[in-house]
Amino acid sequence: MTSNRAVEPVFRARIHICNKFLTNFAHRKTLLFITEHINAYMRHLITIITIAVAALLAIPAGAQILAVDHQKEFADSIKQEFDLGPFFGLYKDNYFTVGTTLGKKPTATNSDVKFQISLAIRLTNATLPWNTFLYIMYTQKTFWNVFERSMPMRDLNFNPGIGWSKPFFSKDRYIGKMTLLVEHESNGRDGPESRSWNRISLCGNALLSENLAVHAKLWIPIIDGMNNKDILNYCGIWQGGLVYTTTNQKFQFGLTVVKRKGWNLNANTILEGSWKVNPKTNLNLFMQWYQGYGENLIDYNVYHSRIRFGIVFKPKFMSDF
Numbered sequence: 001m002t003s004n005r006a007v008e009p010v011f012r013a014r015i016h017i018c019n020k021f022l023t024n025f026a027h028r029k030t031l032l033f034i035t036e037h038i039n040a041y042m043r044h045l046i047t048i049i050t051i052a053v054a055a056l057l058a059i060p061a062g063a064q065i066l067a068v069d070h071q072k073e074f075a076d077s078i079k080q081e082f083d084l085g086p087f088f089g090l091y092k093d094n095y096f097t098v099g100t101t102l103g104k105k106p107t108a109t110n111s112d113v114k115f116q117i118s119l120a121i122r123l124t125n126a127t128l129p130w131n132t133f134l135y136i137m138y139t140q141k142t143f144w145n146v147f148e149r150s151m152p153m154r155d156l157n158f159n160p161g162i163g164w165s166k167p168f169f170s171k172d173r174y175i176g177k178m179t180l181l182v183e184h185e186s187n188g189r190d191g192p193e194s195r196s197w198n199r200i201s202l203c204g205n206a207l208l209s210e211n212l213a214v215h216a217k218l219w220i221p222i223i224d225g226m227n228n229k230d231i232l233n234y235c236g237i238w239q240g241g242l243v244y245t246t247t248n249q250k251f252q253f254g255l256t257v258v259k260r261k262g263w264n265l266n267a268n269t270i271l272e273g274s275w276k277v278n279p280k281t282n283l284n285l286f287m288q289w290y291q292g293y294g295e296n297l298i299d300y301n302v303y304h305s306r307i308r309f310g311i312v313f314k315p316k317f318m319s320d321f
Contacts, residue, residue: 087122087125088119088121088122089315090119090120090314090315090316091118091119091120091137091320092319092320093312093313093315095288095311096113097286097288097311098113098146098308098310099306099308100307102305102306103305108147110306112145112154113142113143113144113145114143114144114308115141115144115310116139116142118138118139119137120163121137122135123135123136128164130166132166133166135164136161136162136163137320138159139160140156140157140158141156141157141159143298155296155298155299157185157186158186158187159183159185160184161181161182161183162183163179163181163182164179164181165177165178166178178203180201181199181200181202182198183198183201184197184199185199186225186297187297187298194226195225195227195228195298195300196224196225197225197231198221199220199222200219200220200222201217202218202219203215203218204216205318205320207318210247211247213243214240215241215242215321216239216240217238219237219238228297228300233260233262234293234300235258235293235294236267236294237259237260238259239256240256240259241254241255241257241270242255243318243319249279250276250279251273251274251275252273252276254270255270255272256269257269257270258292258294260292260294268290268291269291270289270291271289271291272286272288273287274286274312282313283311284311285311286310286311286312287307287308288307288308289306290305290308292305
């Protein structure tokens, strides 16, 4: 038999090797965990920095709300639009797009058609006190799996609301608009696939220069859907963004950031670009990239990164978000 003294050094050596392996493995797992989280935080930090830098670069030193070329005529046109109608028009962007998931081979399950119809109807002929206006808004967003066999509509999101809007003017300059909005959003389904919530929102946009506009929206949620109690973790509590339009009005680029619940740097980002085909028409070629959660209600808690291309029809002056 082998003596205990002969076995002991071998046993200790094996223990040392095992401890070293476990230590290295733990360090690697820890390093991988830290790296993944740093990368996630850096992506969102870069997004926020991009918004801040773009806004600062677009505003000349010493400027506040800026006058743009022919601002008086522009302001008069907006005043006439609010005072005289039309009483039925576009609310948000109306688009029809098709696309697929970024970074993966396109398939019937990760590619789809997405389109949005958004309208606003003014409820009163007369201007309300404080030069305000009352509207009914309706937006419908559809996700259509056209590449699958039966071409099913995967999800339809219905978003009606009523809004009280106030445009702001200063010295013949259009500054922006603010709206108090009560809205509902659901997918019209019953049972386990039902998704529904309500929001009391304060939203607004402002024209900072001839080329740059900013927008923001903050809401108080009222969650009545039993199957989406955690929707704030994915669909957020506020959003903000900017829109840059070239001087010739042909190209427009927009970035919207939807802050999800929590104090960490988690957000959904929407990057858009459009090109006006003809100055005399409202037809624009359109690109949209959505990255994050909450793009639709049926799988609001599933991450998506999809790029789509199509056409868009925009409101006459400024889009709502």
